[in-house]
Structure formats: C-alpha cells, structure tokens
Amino acid sequence: MAKPFTLTQLRYFAVVAELENMTAAAQRLMVTQSALSAAMAQLESSLATQLFVRHKSRGLRLTQSGRQFAQDIKSFLEQADSLYESARGLSTTLVGELKVGVFAPLAPFRLPAILQTFETRHPGVEVSILEADLATLQDALMDGRCDVALTYGLGLGKGFAYKVVERVPPHILVHESHPAAGRPEREISLKELDGEPSVVLDLPHSREYYEQLYATAGVVQNVRHRFAGYETVRSFVAKGHGYAILNQRLHSDVTYSGGKVVPLALTDAFPPIEVMLVRPEGVQATKRVLAFEETCLTLYGAVRD
Incomplete structure (x- = not known):
C-alpha cells in the first residue's frame, strides 16, 4: 500500500532535522514557515510518530525516532537524486x-x-x-x-x-639551539628529555594519547604551556619555550613566529596515530x-x- 507522505516532505524534514530550527529551515528551503510547519505535522501524522519535541525557549529538538529517521532517509534521498539524474541522462554526475x-x-x-x-x-x-x-x-x-x-x-x-x-608516528620538535638538534641521525628518546619544559597540544583525546606516551616511557611531564593550536605549539618551540611531541610533520621547519624548529625521530616504540x-x-x-x-x-x- 502506498505510504501517505511525499518526497517533498522528506526533503523538508532532512533540512529541519539538520538545523533544528523551523525559521532557519524555511529560509534555506525558501518556503513560508507556516507551510513548512504544516508539512512536518502531516509527516508526523502519516508516520504516527513524533519526530520533534517543540520547546518555546529552545525551539525544536529531534526525538530518538526523529534522529533515526533522519539517518535512514539519507540513502533514500540519494537514490531519489540518482533516479532524477538517470532520467536526465546524467547518471554518472x-x-x-x-x-x-x-x-x-x-x-x-x-x-x-x-x-x-x-x-x-x-x-x-x-x-x-x-x-x-x-x-x-x-x-x-x-x-x-x-x-x-x-x-x-x-x-x-x-x-x-x-x-x-x-x-603517523609521534616525533619530537626542539629549538634549533637544543643540544640534540645537531645530531646527524636526528633521533632522540623521550627519556633524554626528562625534566625539560614542554609545550603541549592540548585537545580532547590528543592530550590523553601524549600522556600515555610519557607514562610508557616512565617520564614525568614538565608542562610549561598548553595550546589548542598546532602552529601555536610549533611557534613556541621555535622561540625556545620547550620541546613538543607531535605527529603530523610539516614540509617546512619555519614557524609563524619566524623561528625554526628541528624535528627528531623518537627511538621509543610508541604507537602511531x-x-x-x-x-x-x-x-x-x-x-x-x-x-x-x-x-x-x-x-x-x-x-x-
């Protein structure tokens, strides 16, 4: 039996679910807010399921059913787009x-x-x-x-x-005047840096990864600075504020601050990211x-x- 909802209602719902704001969704879809609200009410009635919780102060919030429905219709709408393009002879686009x-x-x-x-x-x-x-x-x-x-x-x-x-394995960055910077092999162990000040990339999950490296090496961190910016960490190392452990390596050793950093490979058997x-x-x-x-x-x- 044919289901009593339309493709237009599903497309409207996808936008409302993304924005969780009826006014913003209506503006993006270029329809009136009343027409959009009516379409969502009809969709919920057709599905016999509440897709949104409506708050006066906080606007719309998806229910668990609404969140699942939003995920489920993604592939359906993709297939609808493909069918349209196929009919126009542009199925590879x-x-x-x-x-x-x-x-x-x-x-x-x-x-x-x-x-x-x-x-x-x-x-x-x-x-x-x-x-x-x-x-x-x-x-x-x-x-x-x-x-x-x-x-x-x-x-x-x-x-x-x-x-x-x-x-990507971890590596060390040091200032160009650091004693290890001139090593021909460009290698160092974390233990050799025990007690020296460090500059830390302080982001959720990343910080735990780096803390585990210190724990594995039996080294206590001597944190001088913490930053959320990758390039900020490099710039502070380049100005001699401490060393850093990072993973991604740039092609250039020059930093935004104008100074240079020296990358050193770690001899420790640390897990890569x-x-x-x-x-x-x-x-x-x-x-x-x-x-x-x-x-x-x-x-x-x-x-x-």
Whole structure:
C-alpha cells in the first residue's frame, strides 16, 4: 500500500532535522514557515510518530525516532537524486550537498589538495567543511551535521565505521639551539628529555594519547604551556619555550613566529596515530560520501595491514 507522505516532505524534514530550527529551515528551503510547519505535522501524522519535541525557549529538538529517521532517509534521498539524474541522462554526475568534518590539526595538511581534486572530479557536489576537535566531530557525525569525517581514531566510540588512510608516528620538535638538534641521525628518546619544559597540544583525546606516551616511557611531564593550536605549539618551540611531541610533520621547519624548529625521530616504540575516514555505522553511505572516500584513499595511499 502506498505510504501517505511525499518526497517533498522528506526533503523538508532532512533540512529541519539538520538545523533544528523551523525559521532557519524555511529560509534555506525558501518556503513560508507556516507551510513548512504544516508539512512536518502531516509527516508526523502519516508516520504516527513524533519526530520533534517543540520547546518555546529552545525551539525544536529531534526525538530518538526523529534522529533515526533522519539517518535512514539519507540513502533514500540519494537514490531519489540518482533516479532524477538517470532520467536526465546524467547518471554518472554527482550532485547535492556533502558535509565533511575534519580534525582541526589535520585540516591544513591534506584537505586543501583532497578538496581540490574532489571538486575537479565532481563539480556538481557542494562541499561544506566542519573543522573541529575529535569529540565534536563524533557528535556531529551522530547528529547528522557531518556525513563523513577525516580525523584521528583516538577515542573513537562505538557506532562508527572507519577506514584507516595513514598511520603517523609521534616525533619530537626542539629549538634549533637544543643540544640534540645537531645530531646527524636526528633521533632522540623521550627519556633524554626528562625534566625539560614542554609545550603541549592540548585537545580532547590528543592530550590523553601524549600522556600515555610519557607514562610508557616512565617520564614525568614538565608542562610549561598548553595550546589548542598546532602552529601555536610549533611557534613556541621555535622561540625556545620547550620541546613538543607531535605527529603530523610539516614540509617546512619555519614557524609563524619566524623561528625554526628541528624535528627528531623518537627511538621509543610508541604507537602511531591512525588517520581515518569515519562515518556512522549502519547508515548506508551516499555516492557522494563514497566518492569523497575514494579521493582521500587515492591521495593518501590506502594503508593495508
């Protein structure tokens, strides 16, 4: 039996679910708020399910059923787009919106080249970027603000599917006047730095990873400064405020502050950080997501066990 809801209602719902604000959704969809509210009421009536909780002060909030429904219709709407394009004879052309999350320290390294390649291959896809910390990205993936995220696997909880694209070992950054900076082999153990001041990249899950490295080496941290910015950490090392442990390595040793840092490989057998493509588990990936993942894997080089 035909279901008493329309494709238009589903498209409206997808936008309202993303924004959780009827006024903002109406503006994006270019319809009146009363028409949008009526369409959502009709959809809830047709499904015999409450999709939203309406608060006078806080606006709309998705119910658990609404959150699940928002995830379930993604692939359906993707198929509807594909059917439309197929009918127009453009079935190989991807169109629509792709919401990509990226871990903030990763964003400057590979994302510009990845996005440039992706947009060249798929000019009909409109890409939006959410740059955030690891915890925020996990929340964004679960509530639909991101379709896929390029991020570290640190602290990754249950409910996610992932593909590893790179494994990045930790290394040390020191000021160019540091005694270890002139070593021909450019190597050092963490134990050799015991007692020296450090500059820490202080982000959720990242800080726990670095703390575990110190615990493994039996070294007590002597933290002089903590920063959330990757380049801020490098700049403070370049001005002699201490050493730092980081993972991603830049091509240039010059920092924003104008000074230079010297990277040293760690001789300790520390675990690397895994760079991953992450999306919600159990949600069928759209063609846009799969195309973005393919671009990332091609440019990064897929990591195989």
